[in-house]
Structure formats: C-alpha cells, structure tokens
Amino acid sequence: MPINLQIHLDNRPIGAAVATNFKQVSSATPALQDAEVLVQHHFLSLDPYMRGRMNDSKSYAAAQALGQVMGGGTAGVVVESRHAKYAVGDKVVGMGGWQQYSVVDGNALGAMRKVDTTNIPLSAYLGAVGMPGVTAWYGLMKICQPKAGETVVVSAASGAVGSVVGQLAKAKGCRVVGFAGGTDKCKYVVDELGFDACIDYKAFLDAKSLYKALKDVAPSGVDCYFENVGGAILDAVLSNMNAFGRIALCGMIAGYNGVPVPITQPQLFLMSRLTMRGFIVSEHMEHWPEALKELGGLVATGKLKFRESIAQGIESAPEAFLGLLSGKNFGKQLVKLV
Amino acid sequence: MPINLQIHLDNRPIGAAVATNFKQVSSATPALQDAEVLVQHHFLSLDPYMRGRMNDSKSYAAAQALGQVMGGGTAGVVVESRHAKYAVGDKVVGMGGWQQYSVVDGNALGAMRKVDTTNIPLSAYLGAVGMPGVTAWYGLMKICQPKAGETVVVSAASGAVGSVVGQLAKAKGCRVVGFAGGTDKCKYVVDELGFDACIDYKAFLDAKSLYKALKDVAPSGVDCYFENVGGAILDAVLSNMNAFGRIALCGMIAGYNGVPVPITQPQLFLMSRLTMRGFIVSEHMEHWPEALKELGGLVATGKLKFRESIAQGIESAPEAFLGLLSGKNFGKQLVKLV
Numbered sequence: 001m002p003i004n005l006q007i008h009l010d011n012r013p014i015g016a017a018v019a020t021n022f023k024q025v026s027s028a029t030p031a032l033q034d035a036e037v038l039v040q041h042h043f044l045s046l047d048p049y050m051r052g053r054m055n056d057s058k059s060y061a062a063a064q065a066l067g068q069v070m071g072g073g074t075a076g077v078v079v080e081s082r083h084a085k086y087a088v089g090d091k092v093v094g095m096g097g098w099q100q101y102s103v104v105d106g107n108a109l110g111a112m113r114k115v116d117t118t119n120i121p122l123s124a125y126l127g128a129v130g131m132p133g134v135t136a137w138y139g140l141m142k143i144c145q146p147k148a149g150e151t152v153v154v155s156a157a158s159g160a161v162g163s164v165v166g167q168l169a170k171a172k173g174c175r176v177v178g179f180a181g182g183t184d185k186c187k188y189v190v191d192e193l194g195f196d197a198c199i200d201y202k203a204f205l206d207a208k209s210l211y212k213a214l215k216d217v218a219p220s221g222v223d224c225y226f227e228n229v230g231g232a233i234l235d236a237v238l239s240n241m242n243a244f245g246r247i248a249l250c251g252m253i254a255g256y257n258g259v260p261v262p263i264t265q266p267q268l269f270l271m272s273r274l275t276m277r278g279f280i281v282s283e284h285m286e287h288w289p290e291a292l293k294e295l296g297g298l299v300a301t302g303k304l305k306f307r308e309s310i311a312q313g314i315e316s317a318p319e320a321f322l323g324l325l326s327g328k329n330f331g332k333q334l335v336k337l338v
Numbered sequence: 339m340p341i342n343l344q345i346h347l348d349n350r351p352i353g354a355a356v357a358t359n360f361k362q363v364s365s366a367t368p369a370l371q372d373a374e375v376l377v378q379h380h381f382l383s384l385d386p387y388m389r390g391r392m393n394d395s396k397s398y399a400a401a402q403a404l405g406q407v408m409g410g411g412t413a414g415v416v417v418e419s420r421h422a423k424y425a426v427g428d429k430v431v432g433m434g435g436w437q438q439y440s441v442v443d444g445n446a447l448g449a450m451r452k453v454d455t456t457n458i459p460l461s462a463y464l465g466a467v468g469m470p471g472v473t474a475w476y477g478l479m480k481i482c483q484p485k486a487g488e489t490v491v492v493s494a495a496s497g498a499v500g501s502v503v504g505q506l507a508k509a510k511g512c513r514v515v516g517f518a519g520g521t522d523k524c525k526y527v528v529d530e531l532g533f534d535a536c537i538d539y540k541a542f543l544d545a546k547s548l549y550k551a552l553k554d555v556a557p558s559g560v561d562c563y564f565e566n567v568g569g570a571i572l573d574a575v576l577s578n579m580n581a582f583g584r585i586a587l588c589g590m591i592a593g594y595n596g597v598p599v600p601i602t603q604p605q606l607f608l609m610s611r612l613t614m615r616g617f618i619v620s621e622h623m624e625h626w627p628e629a630l631k632e633l634g635g636l637v638a639t640g641k642l643k644f645r646e647s648i649a650q651g652i653e654s655a656p657e658a659f660l661g662l663l664s665g666k667n668f669g670k671q672l673v674k675l676v
Contacts, residue, residue, distance in 0.1 A: 052609075230604060252605045262600035266568060267590045270616040271390075278608040 001028040002040075002079075005314045006069045006099035013054055015259070017325065021054065022070070022318040029101045037104045037112070038080035041096050044314070044335040045073035045126035046321045047160075048228075048253045049280075070098035070317075073131060075115070075122045076337075083107070091117050093125045098317050100337050110285075119300035127160045127332035128306040129296045135281040136164035136226070137291040139248035142284070143277050144224035148173030151218045153237055156228035157198055158185040158307070160332035161250060164295070165226045166195050167304055177218050179233050181327045188330075193305055201233055207264070210236035221245075229253050231261035238268045247276040253325065307331030339366040340378075340417075343652045344407045344437035351392055353597075355663065359392065360408070360656040367439045375442045375450070376418035379434050382652070382673040383411035383464035384659045385498075386566075386591045387618075408436035408655075411469060413453070413460045414675075421445070429455050431463045436655050438675050448623075457638035465498045465670035466644040467634045473619040474502035474564070475629040477586035480622070481615050482562035486511030489556050491575055494566035495536055496523040496645070498670035499588060502633070503564045504533045505642055515556050517571050519665045526668075531643055539571055545602070548574035559583075567591050569599035576606045585614040591663065645669030 003026055010023035032038055050072060053064040064071060074096030078086050083106030086092070094112035096102035104112045115125050127133060146152050152169040156162040157178025166189065169176045178189045178198040186198035197217035204210045214222070214236055221242035227234055230252030241247075252261070268274065281288075298304035309329040311320035317335045324333045341364055348361035370376055388410060391402040402409060412434030416424050421444030424430070432450035434440035442450045453463050465471060484490050490507040494500040495516025504514045504527065516527045516536040524536035535555035542548045552560070552574055559580035565572055568590030579585075590599070606612065619626075636642035647667040649658035655673045662671045 234604070249608050252608055260603045260605055262602045263604045264600045265598045266572070266601045267598055269614060270587050270590055270618075273616045273618060273621070275613065275615040276607060277613040278611045280608075280611060283611070 001031070002101060003027075004029045004099055004101045006097070007314060007317050008068060009054060009064045009066055009070055011066065012056055017051060017054060017322060019318045019322065024315060030103060032080060032082045032103065035083045035106050037078055037083050037086045037092075037106050039074070039076045039092055039094065039096060039102050039104055039112070040079045041074040041076040041100055041102065041337045043075045043123045043126055044096075044098060044317060044337060045075075045130070046317065046324050046329075046333040046335065047072070047132070048251050048324065050321065051253075051325055071095060072097050073126050074102065075125050076102075081106070086112075086114070091115050091122055093130065098314065098335075100314055120296060123308060123310075123332075123334055124299055124306065126334060127308065128164055128299050128304055129292060131281060132160035132332065133164050133295040134288055134291040135250055136161045136168060137295060138281050138284055138287055139226050139250050139279060140165050140168050140224070141291075142287065143248035143279060144226060144246045146172055146174045146224045149175075150223035151175045151177065151220055151242075152224040152226070153177045153179070153214070153218065153222050153240075154226040154228070155179040155201075155233050155237075156251070156253070156327075157189045157195065158193075158331060159228065159329070160306070162226070162228055163189070163193055163306055163331065164304065167193055167298075169224075170194050171303075174224075175218070175220075177214065177222075179229070185330060188307065192307075207232040207235035207239075211239045214240050224248075226250060227252070234261075235264050238263070238265060238272075238274070241268065241272050241274055243272050245272060245274045247274060249276055249278040309333045311335045313337065339369070340439060341365070342367045342437055342439045344435070345652060345655050346406060347392060347402045347404055347408055349404065350394055355389060355392055355660060357656045357660065362653060368441060370418060370420045370441065373421045373444050375416055375421050375424045375430075375444050377412070377414045377430055377432065377434060377440050377442055377450070378417045379412040379414040379438055379440065379675045381413045381461045381464055382434075382436055382655060382675060383413075383468070384655065384662050384671040384673065385410070385470070386589050386662065388659065389591075389663055409433060410435050411464050412440065413463050414440075419444070424450075424452070429453050429460055431468065436652065438652055458634055461646060461648075461670075461672055462637055462644065464672060465646065466502055466637050466642055467630060469619060470498035470670065471502050471633040472626055472629040473588055474499045474506060475633060476619050476622055476625055477564050477588050477617060478503050478506050478562070479629075480625065481586035481617060482564060482584045484510055484512045484562045487513075488561035489513045489515065489558055489580075490562040490564070491515045491517070491552070491556065491560050491578075492564040492566070493517040493539075493571050493575075494589070494591070494665075495527045495533065496531075496669060497566065497667070498644070500564070500566055501527070501531055501644055501669065502642065505531055505636075507562075508532050509641075512562075513556070513558075515552065515560075517567070523668060526645065530645075545570040545573035545577075549577045552578050562586075564588060565590070572599075573602050576601070576603060576610075576612070579606065579610050579612055581610050583610060583612045585612060587614055587616040647671045649673045651675070
C-alpha cells in the first residue's frame with residue numbers, strides 16, 4: 001500500500017483564502033475492491049472555480065466538505081486494477097483530487113477516461129484538451145458565436161482558458177485583444193499565441209484608463225467578450241461593446257475572495273442591447289466530445305499552443321493555488337506529483 | 339391653418355430632467371404638399387425611453403435635437419389629406435411628437451398606420467396594442483420564454499409594459515409577482531390584473547429587505563425577470579433567481595436621471611448561470627404583426643386589461659413626463675390633446 005499524501009480543506013476562508021485553510025494529511029491507500037482501479041496522479045489541475053467551492057454559501061459548485069480531500073482534476077497512470085476495462089499503465093484523467101493516489105470505481109459513469117498520449121502530452125488533458133479548453137470552446141462557439149471580422153476580447157488571456165479562446169477566435173478570422181497581467185504575459189499572448197493586441201491591466205489604475213487603452217486597440221468596438229475576471233476590466237469592456245454584443249461569463253476571479261465587484265454601468269446592457277450569459281462547462285457535457293476532438297486535433301498538430309506553470313509536489317498545491325488566484329501563474333497551473 | 343402648439347427640447351438635463359428643459363412653441367401648420375396628410379393628435383404617448391433621448395451621450399435612441407419638437411408616439415385622426423390611402427376621419431397612429439398636429443408623408447414606410455377603433459379604443463394603440471404592449475410581448479415571449487409553472491417577476495407592474503407582461507405570463511400558466519410603487523398600485527395589480535402577488539417597493543429600504551419580501555412570495559425562486567427599473571429591485575431579484583434564469587432588460591428608469599445604479603453582485607450571473615439581454619422593441623419589427631394581432635384580440639375581448647393616466651392638453655406634457663419618471667403615473671401615461 002503506497003502512502004498517499006492528501007490536502008484537505010481544514011477551515012473556510014474569511015475574506016481572502018490563505019494557506020492555513022488547508023491541511024496536509026497522510027494515509028495508506030486502501031486495498032482495492034472488485035471493479036476498482038488505483039491511479040497514481042502525475043498532474044493535479046488547479047483552477048479558479050475551486051475558490052468558490054471553499055465557501056459554504058450558495059454557489060454554482062457544491063461546497064467542498066471540510067475535513068475531506070480537496071476536489072480537483074487529475075491526470076495519471078493506472079498502477080493497480082480490478083476492472084477489465086483498465087490495465088496497469090493506462091493513462092487516465094479524472095477527478096482524483098488534491099492527493100497522490102485515488103481509488104476509482106471503474107463502473108462509475110464519467111469518473112475517469114483513458115487518454116492517448118502519443119501526440120498529446122498527458123498534462124494537456126487538464127488544460128487545452130481538458131476542462132479549460134472545452135470551457136473556452138463552449139463559451140466562444142456557443143455563447144459568443146463570433147463572426148469573421150468581429151472583435152473578440154478575452155481576459156486572463158495567457159491562462160488556460162483565455163489562451164484557447166484567443167487562438168480559436170483568431171482561427172475564426174476575428175480581431176483578438178487580450179487582457180493579461182504584466183508585460184511578459186502580454187508579450188507571450190501577442191508573439192506566441194498570435195493575438196492582435198494585449199493590454200497589461202496592471203499598467204492602468206481604473207476602469208476609465210482601461211477603457212481608453214482598449215479603445216485604442218479595438219477601434220471598431222468589441223463584439224464578443226469572454227470574461228474570466230470581472231471587476232474593472234468588465235466595466236472597461238462594457239463601455240466599448242458594440243450593439244448586440246455577446247458576453248460569455250466564465251469566471252469572476254476578481255470577486256472570488258469574498259468582495260463582489262459591482263458592474264457600475266448596467267444601463268450599458270440596455271443601451272447596447274447586450275447579451276450576457278453565465279455558464280459552467282460541466283453542465284454542457286453533450287458538447288464535450290465535439291470540442292475535445294477539435295482541441296485535441298489542434299494540439300496534436302501544433303496549431304493550438306499552451307503554456308504551463310508547474311509546481312512540484314502535492315505539498316506545494318495550496319501555495320500554487322493561492323498564486324493562481326492572484327495571477328502569479330503563467331499559463332495553466334498544474335502540480336506535478338511524480 | 340390651425341395653430342399647432344408644440345413642446346421643444348430647449349436644453350439638456352444636467353442630472354435630473356426638469357420642466358425648464360422644455361419650451362412651448364406655437365406655429366401654424368403648413369399647407370400640405372402632394373401625398374402629405376395632416377393629422378390632429380388625440381393622444382400623445384409619454385414613455386421612459388424619452389428620457390434617454392434628452393441626453394447627448396451615446397444611447398440606444400438617437401439624441402433628441404435641441405430646438406426641435408420632442409419625438410413621441412401619437413394617435414389621432416386625419417383632418418386633411420393629399421394621399422389616396424388616407425381619408426379625412428381615418429384613425430391613425432404614428433410618431434407625431436409632442437404637438438397638436440403633424441404633417442406626415444403618406445408614402446413614408448412605417449411612418450403611420452390606420453387602426454380600427456370598433457372594439458379597441460384609440461388610446462390603446464399607444465399602450466397595450468402599441469409599442470408598450472409589443473415590448474412586453476417580445477421580452478416575455480422571445481427572451482424570457484417562460485414555461486408553465488415557472489415564476490415570472492416584473493417591475494413597474496402596473497405600468498403600460500409591466501401590466502401586459504404579467505397578464506401574458508399568467509395566461510402561460512406562470513406564477514407572477516410584480517413590483518409596484520404604493521399600496522394602490524399593488525392592490526390593482528393583484529385584484530384587477532390577476533397577479534399572484536405584488537410587492538410595494540416603497541415599503542422597503544434596500545435590496546436586502548426587498549430580497550426577503552420577494553423570497554416570501556416567490557418561495558420556489560425566480561425563473562424569469564422582466565426588468566423595467568434597475569437599481570435595488572434588480573439586485574433583489576438577482577439574488578432570488580434560479581439556475582438558468584432569464585432576464586429581459588427593457589428599461590432602467592432608476593438610472594435615467596444621470597446616476598447609474600450598479601449591479602452589486604455580478605457574480606450571481608455566473609453562480610446561477612443567468613442570461614440577461616437588453617433589447618429595444620423597434621429593432622424587432624418582424625415580430626410586431628404577430629404580437630399586435632394577439633394583443634389586439636386580447637384587448638378587444640376584455641382579456642387583457644389596462645389602465646391609463648391621462649393629462650390634459652399639450653401644455654401639461656412636460657410635467658406629466660417628469661411625473662412618469664418618478665412613478666406618479668398609474669398605468670399608461672398619455673396626454674389627451676383634444
């Protein structure tokens with residue numbers, strides 16, 4: 001029985017999340033029952049939605065139970081199997097949580113799926129070819145529905161979701177503008193990902209100056225906005241939206257630490273006849289196969305680029321997660337566990 | 339040539355609109371050119387959208403020009419005609435503006451249409467069987483799309499738009515809750531219009547107490563919200579919205595006087611996966627015939643009730659309009675001109 005290091009949620013944040021909300025726990029992996037599979041996690045995915053689950057309040061995600069392993073996506077390798085469908089050595093992705101190993105019921109629908117790492121690295125199944133990639137695909141294709149020639153804006157542009165949004169929109173023939181934090185991220189977004197422009201939001205003090213900066217690089221106005229952030233950036237984009245603009249609301253990380261950031265000019269939704277829709281990609285599973293096929297093909301052929309921030313060891317997960325919430329990551333935040 | 343009293347926009351509001359923004363002007367009606375029609379207005383419609391047009395800023399409606407007749411819907415009678423399609427005595431509705439007479443080009447597409455007042459009073463073509471009615475119909479049927487058993491909420495419930503929204507939603511088998519200002523309006527909304535409940539928003543101090551009041555009468559949560567008002571009521575409703583709720587954004591009268599009222603908890607759009615869409619009914623003319631047919635039938639058979647606040651004389655239009663902005667009207671605000 002290998003020893004399994006886990007990170008539990010020990011107590012709920014009051015205001016900002018802090019490292020002491022988490023607790024490291026060690027236990028032995030249990031013996032497998034019939035139809036069960038033991039997976040050794042190679043990568044743990046850290047995602048902004050996890051912050052919402054740390055609260056006890058009404059949220060789109062069920063609250064994370066106290067004293068339990070933090071939930072989260074994992075990519076790993078089968079190390080023991082009592083299920084005919086899974087063999088030792090199989091590469092699998094699932095929701096193994098913040099721990100080194102998980103025991104999975106091989107019969108549970110959707111709990112785990114085998115993946116092919118011939119042309120796609122295992123970690124990508126937690127990013128561009130996983131939940132973040134499908135999130136980008138769904139929000140852009142199904143909510144924003146950009147037409148060639150339109151201007152698409154995405155916040156957190158260098159991140160796991162934003163980077164895919166922008167590259168897909170470029171492939172659709174759109175003008176694409178990103179928001180990212182810092183000159184390095186902005187340079188990457190333009191030079192490597194091919195965005196038309198990127199605004200370093202840290203260089204601007206308020207929504208008004210952000211508004212002007214966006215107006216300079218989106219002179220025809222904004223038709224589609226893929227929102228990962230909220231706050232002043234949302235206000236700045238709203239003021240630049242064209243009539244009949246569409247906003248896919250994927251995240252509001254600016255308000256995750258307990259202080260909601262108001263939309264200061266809601267009348268713009270009326271004046272510009274905007275549509276805004278909040279969504280959670282796990283509620284649209286019917287689109288995953290189509291999205292994953294397209295995303296997998298683009299990654300395998302090098303047409304969809306991505307970048308990862310990789311923390312080492314399960315012990316580093318809490319700090320890496322807090323860093324993600326404050327934008328310290330650069331690309332998809334992962335924890336490497338082996 | 340009859341004398342034509344007009345109300346012009348003399349200067350733009352700074353903050354709240356005031357009576358001195360308007361000026362009364364008197365002129366003779368001009369001699370008709372070929373194909374022109376002279377209409378004597380019997381009723382002028384006063385509508386909240388007019389406040390937006392008084393500003394010079396970017397708005398959904400083109401700014402009202404200074405020194406010109408205020409624009410607005412009118413219902414009247416043809417008193418002179420040089421167009422074969424129109425005869426003296428014809429009842430017509432159009433956009434004649436804040437004046438006693440207008441000269442209309444009988445060939446201009448959509449400038450004027452003849453109406454039948456056999457079973458429908460002329461004034462209703464400015465209300466339940468006119469722009470406000472179609473606004474209610476479009477927002478409810480095309481954006482909210484309520485299903486039987488769902489809960490529909492509408493603000494300004496006793497008004498020209500809100501009263502139609504609620505009655506149409508009741509006919510669809512929904513639970514319907516209104517917001518209105520004052521016990522008289524609320525009593526009317528429930529007793530006469532058949533809403534299930536009505537909240538007198540003036541009896542509550544803030545969004546939190548409004549939230550609780552709404553929760554009491556909408557215990558299953560809110561599925562559809564037809565928004566005419568904005569401000570604290572919008573915040574209160576947002577907190578009560580069910581997952582996948584739809585918001586048709588028709589008006590934000592709370593912010594019309596120059597001070598935008600923020601949406602304080604935009605994260606609710608994400609948490610509850612809400613869709614909000616702003617719309618202007620004049621941009622959806624393709625739906626007017628269907629809507630007007632249904633609304634006309636309901637009014638003619640007494641199934642759709644409405645109420646009017648009627649000011650007398652063109653001179654009273656500015657005060658009546660300012661009263662409308664502060665909720666002093668009770669039902670559709672009209673000015674009777676004859």
